[in-house]
Amino acid sequence: MLVVVVLVAAACSTGPIADADIPDPSNWDEVVARARGQTVNLFMWGGSSQINRFVDTVYAPLLEDDFDITLNRVPVADTVDAINTILAELQGGRGRGGSVDLVWVNGENFLTLRQADALLTDWATSIPNARLVDWDSPEVNQDFGLAVNGAESPWGSAQFQFVYDGARTTVEELPHSYVELRNWVEAHPGRFTYPAPPDFHGTRFIKQAFYEVTGGVESWLLGFDETAYDAAAVELWSYLTGIEPFLWRGGTTYPQSLAELNRLFANGEVDFTFTQLPAGIGANIASGVLPATAKPFVFDTGSIGDSHYLAIPNNAAHPHGAMVVANLVLDPELQAAKFDPANGWGDGLAISLSRLEATEQSSIAKVTAGLSDLAVPPDRLQATRLPEVSAEYTIALERDWDFYVRQN
């Protein structure tokens, strides 16, 4: 059987992508020309029907009409599924003609792809619309503490927020820190839970708690320090196991995703859920995922913000088309459309206002002016914004949560 395996592996092995086939963004006309007629397979988290619809109805027709590119959105339950597809293909010797052309990533998944050396690098800073991106800012040029090196191009930004239902909870009752949250949870047994890490939002929730109970993010900004982490994280596990008996179902189980938590929230089983959308939850309310009386808020002790990106695997079958897509999504009008909750998303900007011409700013300014109380005011988000720390912390927190909290 070993023989068969080796033979098959050898048979489907092909060399890595030839230099001539790597798109050169400095020769953009050629990239666009070679992208014509390509079908770009965009692998992305598919858990939000509004985001899916936005991609299908805003980008896809534009790409079709202006660039003769067919955008094929491939939904995955978790980005790591797309990562596994890429890695499995590379492992199987498929060095080119891979099924993933473009993948929506950040943080630990980006780290995994970089570790496996699975991405095209040095392109994101040279595509035409990169001029609109503030590549000098660590919020863009570092992804969870890891240098981006032009291996991914920003698509948008997000910030972690809590959501409550104004019909059930008054503003005065809201907790404004993890300490206050513990008091609230103890006073309202069974009315709070969070998605089990490694769900993105669950990890965010515990990471933010980690910052607060260990005295602030400052100690964790200088790369991964395992000894310090192990010593300090004890506080976090005692916090989380301390509130566990007062959680939904007594903490014996946790929702597996934000979608599940949203359902519990909408059904009135719990009183809080989360959102990552800087422009607010208007789109979620319009689609019926959240009740009309839901409102977002952030803790005084801070909320984690980050950028999310598009990356091209180095075995992509259609890297030229993929690059055109990554460039197109940075267009100011399209960034404004994505920012506007009325279009179904409400995602944060990937481009920097200061880099736009006055004429290019108007659409975004209009959306900002129109944000209702379904969004946390931009200056409040800015004031409470906390950075991400290196992805090793994410990995350690997820691993240890599993051990200390889930298996507890």
Next chain:
Amino acid sequence: MSARTEDTTRAEPIFRGEPGVWWRLAPALLIVIPLFVVAVGLAVLQSVGIFGVTGSSDPSLAAYRSLLGSAEFWRSLSFSAYLATVATTLSLIIGVAAALTFRRFFSRSRVWSFLLQMNLAIPHLVGALAMLLVLGQSGLLSRGATAVGLTHGTSGFPAFVFDSRGLAIIAEYVWKEAPFFAVVALAILGTVATDYDSVAATLGAGRPQRFRYVTLPLLLPALVPAAVVVFAFSFGTFEVPLLLGGSFPEALPVLAYRRFVNVDLAARPEAMAAGVIIIIVGLAAAVAYQRLARRLEGRR
């Protein structure tokens, strides 16, 4: 399934000395070898650290050691074994009882026959979602119970879904597999068993005697392999416990999956090791069946 029993026990004489047999098997082998043998082979290789993503390729049993050394693994293994055993036993009893009842009262009714076999065609995934919608705390039953005043709100309804006893998982398996056993049993009951049953009846055997000495011995050779299949399936299936299971304990296939999708690439060999162990359990069940089948065959 009943046909399979006959085949496996008598296949060898037919097989031997037939020159064209490999050609005729070729289409099946063409599918089985690449998809199954190669996949299992790759899983084994990755579980011992060869073909890793990160490049280190010294073969070692480290993944097995760390897996077998973790309490979590043993908890998952016993949880999966518990789920599979309870589900198989319940399905077997309910399925056979349904088949006997069906033969006695409804054997000519097309409607009942349809109802009995209907969910064989429904995928487990759909079944699992149905369980979620019916048994969940904000599901149909829960809302009904609240409406008629049995419970107060969703949290008052007992936790069948996402619970540590896997009640909804077992319910889904039984819902799907009991009809399978019933169909297997009916295939025997409808043909051979009827004649023997009549003979025994004319000789004065009562209903319990006929079941004990006629029907059951005829059914067992078909039901045992069916039970092995159901056990191995419910031990190794992934989507049902993923959808209906709680955070802890988790079924072994879910544990394997979660290791596989772990951001830490080092966890991948453990995922493969868990997968290999699931295969070993399935094979062990098949071997146990072969031995049992031979004994049953000898007794007949």
